[in-house]
Amino acid sequence: MRRQLLVLIGTTTAVVLAVLLVPLALLARSHAEDRAMTDATERGQSVAAVVGGSLVGAGAGGAAERDGRDVVRGVLDGLNGRGQPRTSVVLADGDTLGKRAPDVSTAALRLARHGRAFTYSPASGGRVVMVPVLGTGSDAKTGSDAKENGASVVQVAVSEGQLRAGVLPSWLAVAGLGVALMLLGLAFADRLAARLVRATRLLAGVADRLAGGQLDARAEPLGPDELRLVAGRLNELGERIGGLVAAERERAADLAHRLRTPVAALRLDAEGLRDPEEAARIGAGVVALERSVDEVIRTARRAGAEPGSERADLAAVARERAGFWAPLAEDQGRAVSVTVPSGSVVVRVSGDDLRALLDALIGNVLDHTPDGTGLWVTVTDDGVLLVEDDGPGFPDDGDGDGGGESVTARGSSGAGSTGLGLDIARRTAEDSGGGVTFGAAGDDGRGQARGARVRCRFGLA
Numbered sequence: 001m002r003r004q005l006l007v008l009i010g011t012t013t014a015v016v017l018a019v020l021l022v023p024l025a026l027l028a029r030s031h032a033e034d035r036a037m038t039d040a041t042e043r044g045q046s047v048a049a050v051v052g053g054s055l056v057g058a059g060a061g062g063a064a065e066r067d068g069r070d071v072v073r074g075v076l077d078g079l080n081g082r083g084q085p086r087t088s089v090v091l092a093d094g095d096t097l098g099k100r101a102p103d104v105s106t107a108a109l110r111l112a113r114h115g116r117a118f119t120y121s122p123a124s125g126g127r128v129v130m131v132p133v134l135g136t137g138s139d140a141k142t143g144s145d146a147k148e149n150g151a152s153v154v155q156v157a158v159s160e161g162q163l164r165a166g167v168l169p170s171w172l173a174v175a176g177l178g179v180a181l182m183l184l185g186l187a188f189a190d191r192l193a194a195r196l197v198r199a200t201r202l203l204a205g206v207a208d209r210l211a212g213g214q215l216d217a218r219a220e221p222l223g224p225d226e227l228r229l230v231a232g233r234l235n236e237l238g239e240r241i242g243g244l245v246a247a248e249r250e251r252a253a254d255l256a257h258r259l260r261t262p263v264a265a266l267r268l269d270a271e272g273l274r275d276p277e278e279a280a281r282i283g284a285g286v287v288a289l290e291r292s293v294d295e296v297i298r299t300a301r302r303a304g305a306e307p308g309s310e311r312a313d314l315a316a317v318a319r320e321r322a323g324f325w326a327p328l329a330e331d332q333g334r335a336v337s338v339t340v341p342s343g344s345v346v347v348r349v350s351g352d353d354l355r356a357l358l359d360a361l362i363g364n365v366l367d368h369t370p371d372g373t374g375l376w377v378t379v380t381d382d383g384v385l386l387v388e389d390d391g392p393g394f395p396d397d398g399d400g401d402g403g404g405e406s407v408t409a410r411g412s413s414g415a416g417s418t419g420l421g422l423d424i425a426r427r428t429a430e431d432s433g434g435g436v437t438f439g440a441a442g443d444d445g446r447g448q449a450r451g452a453r454v455r456c457r458f459g460l461a
Contacts, residue, residue, distance in 0.1 A: 325363075
């Protein structure tokens with residue numbers, strides 16, 4: 001957007017400058033030509049006055065005529081300096097005083113002898129100012145031109161370079177002015193574009209944060225009125241979304257509160273049953289119901305957050321939860337081994353979700369394996385969590401591979417539980433960009449599998 005604004009304003013400025021400065025440059029050239037021709041005309045008239053004063057009334061071939069011609073030659077020598085227009089006088093008898101202008105046609109000279117003052121443009125370029133001096137040859141008796149007309153002609157030849165004298169500096173000045181105005185326009189456009197782009201990017205950042213679940217993100221009204229209006233509407237949208245999510249969470253909390261009382265009553269009723277098997281079966285269902293309620297509450301708390309947008313240290317959480325379960329494992333005579341990197345392993349999962357996942361996996365081992373079964377918790381630098389035991393392993397799913405997709409089926413695991421914990425682990429890992437695999441643990445050194453293994457791979461932050 002910023003580049004497009006710069007191109008647009010730069011192009012517009014260039015067009016405006018071209019419309020203004022090109023005529024100005026042409027005017028400068030025209031002014032230089034007018035100045036040069038005015039100077040040449042004044043020279044021609046001055047020389048014509050000298051010629052008229054020196055040769056009028058002088059007899060042909062007499063001393064007065066020679067003196068007059070000497071005077072004219074002296075004036076011409078003074079005028080024909082270096083870089084000056086070439087000035088000459090063609091007398092009525094055909095003689096030329098000074099260096100005659102080139103490429104002046106006979107017709108043009110004849111016209112000037114008839115008393116016409118004009119400017120002539122030779123084929124070789126430049127201009128020649130023709131100024132007649134009438135009466136200077138009235139007594140002349142020689143020369144075909146003199147017989148026809150006794151006028152002498154003053155010629156002032158102006159070259160192309162003299163016509164363009166001062167044009168280049170003027171054009172450079174005009175070009176410099178154009179460049180300065182263009183740079184000034186681009187600088188102004190850049191500041192304006194930067195302001196617009198900054199306001200737009202801030203709005204986009206706030207929108208991204210809202211999409212990522214940061215419902216307290218608000219936009220600061222910046223830039224033109226249109227962007228300020230968008231910022232206001234975005235803030236209203238954030239407030240509306242926040243209100244809806246808060247209301248949804250309140251309803252979920254209220255639902256959980258209402259469910260806990262009947263669940264507690266069910267637990268008491270199950271404990272009061274005389275049949276131990278029936279009590280155990282109903283108690284397991286109550287436990288599953290409690291876990292489902294807890295899962296509803298956790299899901300409601302995460303409402304509005306984009307999957308994978310939160311961060312937590314997998315190594316730290318694994319150490320914490322292993323330490324939490326260590327007293328119970330010790331009471332059951334279990335050996336617990338925890339292997340985690342010394343540094344942080346930050347994954348794209350919230351700390352609460354990681355704790356719930358580890359609690360579910362470790363709790364499964366403690367609940368569904370015999371006392372004394374060993375437990376291994378391992379975290380690697382590439383965001384992998386391994387929870388292994390040396391118990392009986394996962395139940396056979398009927399295809400002979402000793403476990404597989406059936407153990408992740410929500411609501412049944414074939415091991416006396418609902419399978420909810422494994423499903424939580426699967427969804428948590430997949431939301432972070434990873435996945436979960438279930439199978440047999442490693443060899444115990446005697447050529448036999450140790451037991452069950454759950455491998456959770458999380459997306460690294």
